[in-house]
Amino acid sequence: MIYLDHHATTPIAPEALEAMLPLFGEYFANAGSTTHAAGRQVAAMVNDAVAKMAGLLGADPEEIVITSGATESNNLAVLGTCLHSRQKRRKIVSLVSEHQALLGPLQRLQKGGFQIELLQPQGRHDSVPGMIDLERLSTAIDEDTALVSVMLANNEIGVVQPLAEIAKLCRQYGALLHTDAAQAVGRIPVHVDDLDVDLLSFSAHKFYGPKGIGGLYVRRRERRVRLQSQIVGGGQQHNLRSGTLNSPAIVGMARALEVCSSNLEEDALRITGLRDRLFQSLARSLDMLRLNGPRLEDSGCRLPGNLNCCFYPVEGQSLMLAVPELAASSGSACTSAEPAPSHVLQAIGLSEDEARSSLRFGIGRFNTQSEIDQVATWLVDATEQLRALL
Numbered sequence: 001m002i003y004l005d006h007h008a009t010t011p012i013a014p015e016a017l018e019a020m021l022p023l024f025g026e027y028f029a030n031a032g033s034t035t036h037a038a039g040r041q042v043a044a045m046v047n048d049a050v051a052k053m054a055g056l057l058g059a060d061p062e063e064i065v066i067t068s069g070a071t072e073s074n075n076l077a078v079l080g081t082c083l084h085s086r087q088k089r090r091k092i093v094s095l096v097s098e099h100q101a102l103l104g105p106l107q108r109l110q111k112g113g114f115q116i117e118l119l120q121p122q123g124r125h126d127s128v129p130g131m132i133d134l135e136r137l138s139t140a141i142d143e144d145t146a147l148v149s150v151m152l153a154n155n156e157i158g159v160v161q162p163l164a165e166i167a168k169l170c171r172q173y174g175a176l177l178h179t180d181a182a183q184a185v186g187r188i189p190v191h192v193d194d195l196d197v198d199l200l201s202f203s204a205h206k207f208y209g210p211k212g213i214g215g216l217y218v219r220r221r222e223r224r225v226r227l228q229s230q231i232v233g234g235g236q237q238h239n240l241r242s243g244t245l246n247s248p249a250i251v252g253m254a255r256a257l258e259v260c261s262s263n264l265e266e267d268a269l270r271i272t273g274l275r276d277r278l279f280q281s282l283a284r285s286l287d288m289l290r291l292n293g294p295r296l297e298d299s300g301c302r303l304p305g306n307l308n309c310c311f312y313p314v315e316g317q318s319l320m321l322a323v324p325e326l327a328a329s330s331g332s333a334c335t336s337a338e339p340a341p342s343h344v345l346q347a348i349g350l351s352e353d354e355a356r357s358s359l360r361f362g363i364g365r366f367n368t369q370s371e372i373d374q375v376a377t378w379l380v381d382a383t384e385q386l387r388a389l390l
């Protein structure tokens, strides 16, 4: 099998696995059991891991809340800020092309009487398909806006949003800014002050860490964000998220992020090269192939390993069945159980049929050039065979 689905999840880095193992054995104690040395030892390991991650993101350790992943972080960010007792504003602005893990909590708030405004991103014929239109944002945002939430990098078309520009508008109106950075952390530079965000979600399994662990950055410096906790109980993590800390996963997550950060530039260059090679090989042989999302030359606007192509009139699902040795995606992992065509592709102007004829490839750290060449050959052959049947 050749794995090109790194937006759905990544394999665990050997360094992260190695760092976790002692916490399943000798260092098994509860990090909250600070009445004994065994607990204090684990607490020190967890604190060290959180401090490392915070440092890599440009945050203070007290600004990190550990969660089960980006879905929970998004829920805590959106529901936590809007349902806080001191929150008087009633409007939230976001994009139609956000992940379901963000749209879900927004829908819940809408049922509770909040006004949700979802903006259309730039279309396929605009300069950067999928990118936020800052003029539309400046019209939507106002003094009643509690929160603006825009993902840093899209999980389907890889478009990277201009968060620092968005932040300027938020400051003007006193709105908080959240970003779902699940696809960005570990792949492109992410620094909370450079982005000027108030809240930032991340998830370890997207950057070669374990599954079921992630975090939410919550700004305390300069402007303190007030959050209502969504999981209550034993009062862990300053009462913001109760529950025994998953110490092995936290240590693994921090190690995985360290490995990503120390190889960020080289990995991005190599992976971009593989991504471009795959597209060129496909485009050379398939005359009707179309790229979805930002142009590959606009490298700052697109995640290094992201490729999304339309094989119309051949259906993505049919292609996947015809190439069973390939792991790619014809929808985002979290929604691919439902047959609906991608809402992100439709948001940039693709028809339902075109969206159904598209495949997403996510190239990662362990992929090789020969794998890319093999995938291109498989896909060209399968597309030609399927086209001949139409």
Ligand SMILES: Cc1ncc(COP(=O)(O)O)c(C=O)c1O
Pocket: 007, 008, 068, 069, 070, 071, 072, 099, 101, 151, 153, 154, 155, 180, 182, 183, 202, 203, 204, 214, 332, 333, 334
């Ligand atoms: C942009 C984005 N947000 C949120 C999620 C959900 O993350 P998790 O699996 O950590 O809950 C994903 C995963 O598919 C994602 O790509």
